[in-house]
Amino acid sequence: MRLRSTLAALAAFVTLPAAGAQATELEVTHWWTSGGEAAAVAEFAKAFDATGNKWVDGAIAGSGGTARPIMISRITGGDPMGATQFNHGRQAEELVEAGLMQDLTELAEKEGWRDIVHPVSLLDSCTVDGRIYCVPVNIHSWQWIWLSHKAFEDAGVPVPTNWDEFVAAAPALKEAGKIPLAMGNQPWQSSGAFNVMSIALAGLDAWKAVNIEKDAEAAAGPEYAKVFKAAADAREFRKDSNVQDWNQATNLVITGQAGGQIMGDWAQGEFQVAGQVAGEDYSCLPGLGVTEVISTGGDAFYFPKLDDPEKTQAQMELASLMLSKEVQVAFNLKKGSLPVRGDVDLAAANDCMKKGLEILAGGNILPDTNQTLSPDTQGQIEDLMTEFWSSDAISAEDAQQRYAEIIANAD
Amino acid sequence: MARDGRPLQLFRNLNAKIAAIPMIFTAVVIFAGGTIWTVVYSFTDSKLLPRLRWVGLDQYDRLWNTSRWIISIENLMIYGVFSLVFSLVIGFVLAALLDQKIRFENTFRTIFLYPFALSFIVTGLVWQWILNPDFGVQSVIRDLGWESFTFDPLYTADIVIYGILIAGLWQGTGLIMCLMLAGLRGIDEDVWKAARVDGIPIWKTYLFIIIPMMRPVFITTLVLIASGIVRVYDLVVAQTSGGPGIASEVPAKYVYDKMFLGQNLAQGFAGSTMMLLTVLIVLIPWAYLEFGGKRRV
Numbered sequence: 001m002r003l004r005s006t007l008a009a010l011a012a013f014v015t016l017p018a019a020g021a022q023a024t025e026l027e028v029t030h031w032w033t034s035g036g037e038a039a040a041v042a043e044f045a046k047a048f049d050a051t052g053n054k055w056v057d058g059a060i061a062g063s064g065g066t067a068r069p070i071m072i073s074r075i076t077g078g079d080p081m082g083a084t085q086f087n088h089g090r091q092a093e094e095l096v097e098a099g100l101m102q103d104l105t106e107l108a109e110k111e112g113w114r115d116i117v118h119p120v121s122l123l124d125s126c127t128v129d130g131r132i133y134c135v136p137v138n139i140h141s142w143q144w145i146w147l148s149h150k151a152f153e154d155a156g157v158p159v160p161t162n163w164d165e166f167v168a169a170a171p172a173l174k175e176a177g178k179i180p181l182a183m184g185n186q187p188w189q190s191s192g193a194f195n196v197m198s199i200a201l202a203g204l205d206a207w208k209a210v211n212i213e214k215d216a217e218a219a220a221g222p223e224y225a226k227v228f229k230a231a232a233d234a235r236e237f238r239k240d241s242n243v244q245d246w247n248q249a250t251n252l253v254i255t256g257q258a259g260g261q262i263m264g265d266w267a268q269g270e271f272q273v274a275g276q277v278a279g280e281d282y283s284c285l286p287g288l289g290v291t292e293v294i295s296t297g298g299d300a301f302y303f304p305k306l307d308d309p310e311k312t313q314a315q316m317e318l319a320s321l322m323l324s325k326e327v328q329v330a331f332n333l334k335k336g337s338l339p340v341r342g343d344v345d346l347a348a349a350n351d352c353m354k355k356g357l358e359i360l361a362g363g364n365i366l367p368d369t370n371q372t373l374s375p376d377t378q379g380q381i382e383d384l385m386t387e388f389w390s391s392d393a394i395s396a397e398d399a400q401q402r403y404a405e406i407i408a409n410a411d
Numbered sequence: 412m413a414r415d416g417r418p419l420q421l422f423r424n425l426n427a428k429i430a431a432i433p434m435i436f437t438a439v440v441i442f443a444g445g446t447i448w449t450v451v452y453s454f455t456d457s458k459l460l461p462r463l464r465w466v467g468l469d470q471y472d473r474l475w476n477t478s479r480w481i482i483s484i485e486n487l488m489i490y491g492v493f494s495l496v497f498s499l500v501i502g503f504v505l506a507a508l509l510d511q512k513i514r515f516e517n518t519f520r521t522i523f524l525y526p527f528a529l530s531f532i533v534t535g536l537v538w539q540w541i542l543n544p545d546f547g548v549q550s551v552i553r554d555l556g557w558e559s560f561t562f563d564p565l566y567t568a569d570i571v572i573y574g575i576l577i578a579g580l581w582q583g584t585g586l587i588m589c590l591m592l593a594g595l596r597g598i599d600e601d602v603w604k605a606a607r608v609d610g611i612p613i614w615k616t617y618l619f620i621i622i623p624m625m626r627p628v629f630i631t632t633l634v635l636i637a638s639g640i641v642r643v644y645d646l647v648v649a650q651t652s653g654g655p656g657i658a659s660e661v662p663a664k665y666v667y668d669k670m671f672l673g674q675n676l677a678q679g680f681a682g683s684t685m686m687l688l689t690v691l692i693v694l695i696p697w698a699y700l701e702f703g704g705k706r707r708v
Contacts, residue, residue, distance in 0.1 A: 069671030072459065094459035094674070185654050242566060244652070376458065379673035383479045383657060390656030391568050402478075409473075 024314040026082030028301075029058035029074075031067035034247045036269020040335035047327045053314045056082075063186060063245075075100055080304030082311060083318055088125040088136060088300050089371035095302070096128045102303040107316055108132045113323065118342035119296055119360070125371050126300060134300040135319045137328075138337035141294035141356060142264040142368070143196050146271070147283045150256030151178050162289030163200060163230075166260060170237050173259045180237035182249040182258035183389070189246055191378070191385035193262040195369055197234070198227040199295075200288040204366070211372050216408035220400060228396040228403075235389050253282070262288070268336030268352055278351035286355055294359050297368025298337065377410040446687065453680035461676055470681035480682065483660045486572045490661070491640040493576050494583070498636050499629070501580065502587030507617060509588070510595045520592070524585040531582065535649025538578035539565065565651055568658035575643075575650055575659060582646075583639060587632050594628030595621070630701075641690055662686050 026048075032041045038059075045055040058081060060067035068091065071084050075095055086092045095101055108114070108123075117123045117136060126134040145166070152159045152169065155176035160166040170180040183189055199207045202223040209218035218224065241258060243249050250270045252258035261267065268284070276282055286292050301322060303315040321327055328339040333348055338356050346357065359365075369378060384406065388399045456466045474480050505523060509516055526534065541547040544563035552560045564574030598621055606616040622629075644663035647653060653660045662682060670679030 065672055072671070072674075076460070091674075098460055185652075374458075374674070376669075376673045376675040376678070379668065379675070380477075383477070386654070387478065387657045390654065391658070393568075 023052055023054045024310050025054045025056050026311065026314050026318060027056040027058045028083045028085075028318075029060060029067070029071050029081045030085035030299075031060050031062065031064050032085070033059050033061045034245075034270065035273040036334065036336060037266070039273070040269065040331050043327065043330040043334055044322065047321055047324075047330070048318055051317055051321065053317065063188070065186070065188065075304050080306060082306070082315060083301050083303050085299050086134070086302055087370045088122060088134075088296075088298050088368060090374055091370065092134070092302050093128070093374075095304075096133045100304055101133045102305050102312065102315060103131050104133060104135065104303065104316075104319055105131045107319060111320060111323070116323070116341045116343065118340070119363075119365055121365070121367060121371075122296060122298065122300075122340055125367075134302045135322050136298060136300045136340045137322050138298045138332055138335060139294075139296050139340060139360070140264050140266055140298040140337050140368075141286075141296065142192050143199060143287045143294050144265055144267070144352075145196075145260050145262050145285045145288050146250070146253050146267050147260040147285070148253045148256050148258065149281055149283065151176075151253070151259045154178065154256065155259075159283055160285075160289070162285065163197075164290075166288075167230075167233060169259070174237075178256075179239075179241045179252060179258040180260070181234055182241045182243070182252040182261040183238040184241070184243050184246045184249040185386075185390070186244060186246065187382040187386045189249070189263070190389040191382040192264070193234070194227070194231055194385050194389075196262050196288065197230055198224065199293065199366065200290040201230055202227045204291065204293065207366070210407055211369060212367070214407055214410045216404045219407040220404035224400060224403070225396070228400045231388070231399075232396040235392070238389065265336055265338075265352070265356060268350075269334065272334075272336060272350075284352040284355065286359060292359055293364040293366055294356060295366040295368040296360075297370050298340070374411050377406065380406045449680045450684050450687075453677055453684045455677050457676040457680075459674040459676070466677075470677050471685075473678065474681050474685065479657050479660055480662070480665055482657055483662045483665050486659060486661055487640070487643070489572050490576055490579070490643060491637075493573075494579055494640055495633075495636055497576075497580055498584050498587050499632065501584045502632065503591050503622075505584070505588040506591035506595055509592055520589065523588050526582045527585045529582065531645040532649045534578050534582045535646045538574070538581070539650050542574050542577075566655055568655050571651060571655065571659040575646060578650060579639075579643065579646055583636070587636070590628055590632050590635075591625070594625040597628075598624055637693070641686065 028044075030041060032038060041057070041059070045057060048055040060070055064087065068086070071081070071086075072095065074081060075084075076098075080100070092101065104126075113123060113132070114120060122136040122139070123132065126132050126136060145163070147159055147166075149159055151173060155169070155172045155178060157169045157172045160169050166180075173180045183193060195211075198210075206218055206221065206223035209215040210224070241249060241252060243252065246263055246267070247270055249258070249261050250263060250267045251274075253261045254271060254274045254276060265284075268278075271278070271282055278284065286294060301319070303319060306312055306315070322331075323341070325341070325344050328341060329344050329346065329348075332339045333346070336353065338353065338360060339346065342361070346353065349357065373381075381403070384399065384402055388394050452461050452463075453470055454465055454467060455462060456464050456469070509519060513519070529537075542563065542565045544550065544561075544566065549560060549562045552562070564570045564577075602620060602624070603616070606620060611620075642663060643661055644667070647659055647661050647664055651659045653664060663686070666679045666682040666686070668679075669675050669682060673679075
C-alpha cells in the first residue's frame with residue numbers, strides 16, 4: 001500500500017514537468033512598469049497565454065535607460081530572453097548586424113506585414129539589409145503638451161491652445177502657487193521636451209536638416225536660436241518641479257499642482273488610470289498647438305536567436321500575435337498609444353487619441369529621433385540638455401553652439 | 412650526479428607554487444589582460460560591440476572636450492581630497508576618544524561602525540531623505556521655528572558634491588576608526604608612561620610619538636580610503652543620479668553611461684583608461700618611496 005502511494009506520488013512528480021514542457025515558456029523583457037503600461041502589457045500576456053504558451057514577465061523597473069543595458073548584456077553575454085522590447089530604430093542595430101537576432105522576414109512575407117503596417121516607415125526601422133528583425137507594436141509620439149484644467153482655473157486664466165498662450169499664462173500660474181511646467185529630472189525628459197519644442201518652433205525644414213541630414217549650420221542658425229531662447233524661458237517655468245520620474249511629473253499635472261507637461265502620448269495612460277476625461281479634466285495639444293505633426297517612434301519587439309526549436313516556434317507565434325487586430329486594439333487602448341495598423345477600429349479611443357489618429361491619417365508624420373540619431377549622439381544631446389535645463393549658468397547661445405558641435409560630429 | 416646536488420629552483424616549495432597558480436592566472440589574465448585589452452580598444456571606434464578600427468586619440472580628444480567629463484574629474488578631486496582628510500582626522504579623533512578607557516566603549520564602537528554594514532545604495536537613499544528640503548534636516552529645523560533656515564545641498568548645483576561627501580564619510584569613518592583603535596591598542600603602555608614622566612602634554616604625545624608609531628595602520632587606511640574614492644559610483648547613483656543637471660557626475664558613472672547607455676564602448680574605455688592613469692600617477696611615486704628607497708626597520 002505504502003509503496004504504491006509512493007510510486008504514484010513519484011509518477012505524478014515525473015509527469016508534471018512533462019506537462020509543463022508542452023506550454024513553451026518565453027521570457028519577455030520590457031520596461032513597462034507604470035500603472036497604464038503594466039495594464040497594457042498584461043493584454044499581451046493574456047493573449048499569449050491563451051495560445052497555450054506561457055508568458056514569463058521580465059519587467060525591468062526604472063526606464064529604458066536602466067533596462068536597455070541589462071537586456072543588451074544578457075543578449076551579448078549568451079543568456080538571451082525569448083523576446084525583448086526596444087524602441088524603433090537604431091538601438092538594436094548592432095545586435096542585428098552581429099547576427100544575434102531572429103530573422104522574421106518569412107513570417108512577415110506570409111502575413112503581408114508590408115501591407116498592414118501603417119505607416120510603413122515603422123517596418124523600415126525594423127529592416128536591416130532587406131531582412132525584417134522586429135515587430136512594431138505601437139506608435140508613440142512625443143509632440144504633446146498636457147494641460148491641467150484645474151490648474152488654469154485656479155489661476156483664473158483660460159486653458160491655452162498653443163505654446164505662446166501657455167507662455168503668456170505662466171506668470172499667472174506662478175502667482176497662484178503652481179509650477180507652470182512639470183518636468184522630471186531624468187535626462188531623456190529634458191532632451192525630449194527640447195526636441196518637441198524644436199519641431200514646433202523651428203519648423204519642419206530646420207528640424208529635418210538638423211536631425212536627418214545632420215546639418216550643423218542649420219543647428220547653429222536663427223531658427224534654432226528661437227528654440228534655445230524658448231527653452232531658456234521654459235527652464236524658468238520648470239523650476240520647483242523636484243521630481244525624477246515622468247509619471248511623477250504627470251501626476252503633478254493630474255492633481256493640478258502644475259499647469260502642463262511636455263511629454264509623449266504615453267502620459268495619457270496615466271490620466272486614464274486616474275479616471276480623468278480628455279477635454280474636461282485635461283487637454284492635449286499635438287505639436288504644442290503650433291505645428292500639428294507627430295513623430296512615429298514607438299516600441300518594437302525583437303526576438304533573440306535561441307537554440308530550442310520549440311521556443312523559436314513560440315517566438316513566431318508571439319510575433320504574429322502582437323500584430324493581430326484584437327491584440328493591437330486591446331493593447332493600444334490601455335497604453336494610450338496608436339496602433340501600428342491602419343485597418344483597426346478604435347471607436348473606444350478618447351479625444352486625444354483621435355486627434356493623433358487624424359494627424360496620422362493625414363500623413364503629417366516625422367521619424368523619431370531614435371530612428372535618425374545613434375544612441376551615442378542622443379546621449380551627448382541628453383548630457384547637454386540636462387546641464388542646460390537644470391542650471392542658469394549656461395546661456396542659450398552657448399548651449400546652441402555646443403549643440404551644433406554635437407550635430408557636426410553626429411553619426 | 413650533479414643533478415642530485417642542488418634541487419632545481421623551480422621545484423622548491425612546489426605545493427605552494429601549485430596552490431598559487433589560480434591566483435596568478437586570475438591576476439595576469441583577468442586583471443592585466445583585461446586592462447591591456449581595455450587600453451587597446453580605447454584607440455578604436457568600437458560602438459556596441461568591440462571592433463578593431465583605429466582612430467588614434469580621437470576618443471581622448473572628445474573625452475577632454477566634454478564638459479560632463481571635466482565636471483566629473485573636478486568632483487572626484489573635491490570628493491577625494493576631503494574624504495581622505497576628513498576620514499583620517501575624524502577616524503583618528505574618534506579612536507583617540509574611545510581609547511580613554513570610557514564606559515560603554517563597546518556600545519559606542521558598534522554605533523560608529525554600524526553604517527559600514529550598509530551598502531552604498533542604502534546609504535545614498537537614507538541621506539537623500541535626510542537632506543531632502545521638504546522632509547529632512549531643513550524641514551525639522553524650520554519646524555523648530557527657524558523659518559529662514561536653508562540646507563538643501565542635493566538640490567544646489569554648487570555644493571551637491573558635499574552632500575554626497577557627508578554620506579560617504581558617515582558610511583566610511585566607522586571602519587577607519589576601528590582600524591585606528593586597533594593601532595592605538597597596539598602601542599605599548601610604557602610609551603605613555605614614559606611620556607607622562609617627561610611631562611609631555613597629551614596632544615604632543617599623540618602628534619609626535621603615537622602617530623609616527625602607527626605608520627602601518629595609516630598606510631592600510633590610506634589604501635582603503637583611496638580605493639573607495641576612485642570607485643565612487645553607487646553612492647552618487649542612489650543619492651542624486653548625477654543631478655541636479657550634471658553637477659554631481661563622477662568618472663565611473665560617465666564610463667558606465669557611455670559604455671552601456673550610449674552604446675559607445677571605446678569612449679567608455681577612454682574614460683576608464685584615464686581613471687587608471689590617475690591611479691597610477693598617485694600610486695607610482697608612493698610605491699617608489701615605500702619600496703624603492705632604503706628600507707625602514
